[in-house]
Amino acid sequence: MSKHTLAQKLHRQIKRFRPNIIVTGTSVRTDVEQLAWTAARAAGVPSLALVDGWVKIPDRFLQKKRRSTRPTRYGVVDSGIKRVLVRTCKAAPSDVDIVGHPHLEKISADVGLARLQRKRAASLKVAFFSTPAEDIEADHGIEAIQALLPHLAAHAPLELLIKPHPREALDPWRQWLALFRVQQDGNCINAALVADKPTFDILVTADAVIGLPTSVLVEAAFAGIPVMVVSPEWWPSRNVVIDRYLSERIASNAQSIPLKLSELFKCIRADAPIHRDGSVKNATDRAVKAIQRLSVRHR
Template sequence: MNNGTVIFTVAGDAGGANALLPVIARLRAAGAALFPAGYATVPDLWRAKDETVLELPAETSIAQAGEMLRAHGAGLLLTGTSVNGVDLERRFVLAARAAGIPTLALLDFWSNYAPRFSSAPGRLDCLPDAIAVMDELAMKEMTAEGFPAHILHVTGQPLFDNLAELRAGLTPNRRKALRASVGVREGERLVAFACQPLNDVYREHGARAVLGYDEWDALPAVIDTLEALRAELPLRLLLLPHPREPKGKYDAAAARSWIAFAPSFTSSREVALVADLMVGMNSMLLMESVLLGTPALSVQPNLRARDALPMSRNGVIPRVERLKELPGVLRGLFGTPAGQALAAQHVSAAGRVAELALRLLNQGAVSGA
């Protein structure tokens, strides 16, 4: 039986870390004691949000993870999920299991379900006691992959909690000011591109072998197509590099007067809010853009795997697989109204995840032990 009272929180990817932030806030508001720990880009990300965070070495072992959990009086391990080659979340889950500490993982995206919880392909040997999932689609797909249904809890995506508020707060003056802040001139169409480190995610075999394309197939095609469209429309392209991508990765791609990087003082959501079109591959930002009222386009040349983007799979977000179709699709999307009602499960999702965490904490023991 575990007698700890602290919620020890671990994340190593930006997506999971950002999804955890509103949950951490809800837990603190409920009086819970938390100890955030992160690795890779997460410590800097959380510190920028005024979180005090322990920076975890990438070589942290399962035994060391267990020592940390005991030293900080952990009564619950709350993690994000990742597939980044380090994956400390899995080591902490195994350490917590050995120590009799309940575990809860928050899933933040509709792909790579099994690899997030497996030490080797197909094992599912790093399962926590509970997984908070975004919706019924994720639950259905995960059970089809062998996840026990009883550990899956549909809570919604905490990242979406404040999208309706952001969208409602965009006045014409606010929109004009935001567009000016990212360098958009009067009469220009603003296109944003959500970059992703696909070759890093699929480092073992390469993104092209797994997906059929990588970032260097999609982005240059979009740039070339927009360059041709500039004869008809004044355009500006803003690149939004992923937090895991090294500085300078896209410098050569941005070496044109009408292409720039989004300013550091502007969030990706602010760009999505005021852009005329958001383009990317299978980034979560495409979904957020649609929910913020901005049209989105998924460019996945020669796609050979299941589309990881749910709104692209169900047709809400158009998807281009044949690059010869890209000019016509892009041209047709300018001026297209985009609006998608925020699903009920994505309203107050952070509160539902926090309630689940507190329930597990109060149980004080691993389910089924």
């Protein structure tokens, strides 16, 4: 659908339903939300944009100089992102509400609750979440697995579930897995590619989660699952939330992997700490109150 067609459709829908407020997310490098904010402003309807992340904040607001392509107010996850939004996108501080992260609150609570019903298997189940550094490449995920395997073997027998990123090429993973099964000495690590398995189901059953820098690790940690991050020093973009909440769980080079794995497996045998802070505490309620305040203000 072209921008013009989408803009017309948005104008028609607003005119038809006459909403009190329009609430959007803030996708990276897309103008769908910008069109919604513009249509809302033209119709005299207030809009609230929820910035539900810690990275690529300027990329969520493409038209930086045009007020008409901005929302009426913003809802952000914490005070740090409020400062980033004000500094890089020139948002007025008075227009920004700190609401937390409703999705992270919901997913971590749901996973944590579901895990109460799980039954531990005879062997440990470790999930590995990969992600490409730039495009669709699987090389970095495979390199990380290769670096982990010799040290994982010390904690065998275990089941290794490998979940590539949806954008990631699968053929390299299939080829690697076939070669791994041929070369494996014994049957101490049972590796499987679970590209089609829902992330939620993996988190519910995993004893531990390892991965390249990806938001799934944050969800796992907040749900109380032992987590380890393989974040090479050369990784092109830093994940602010991982650096903030999981800094002690990061293996930044091959030399640090044995220690971080040892710490990970100690956490499996003990009760893993559950992260709770302003990002998830009453986040849904705070977001709803921000919506209600803006709606009342413009009646």
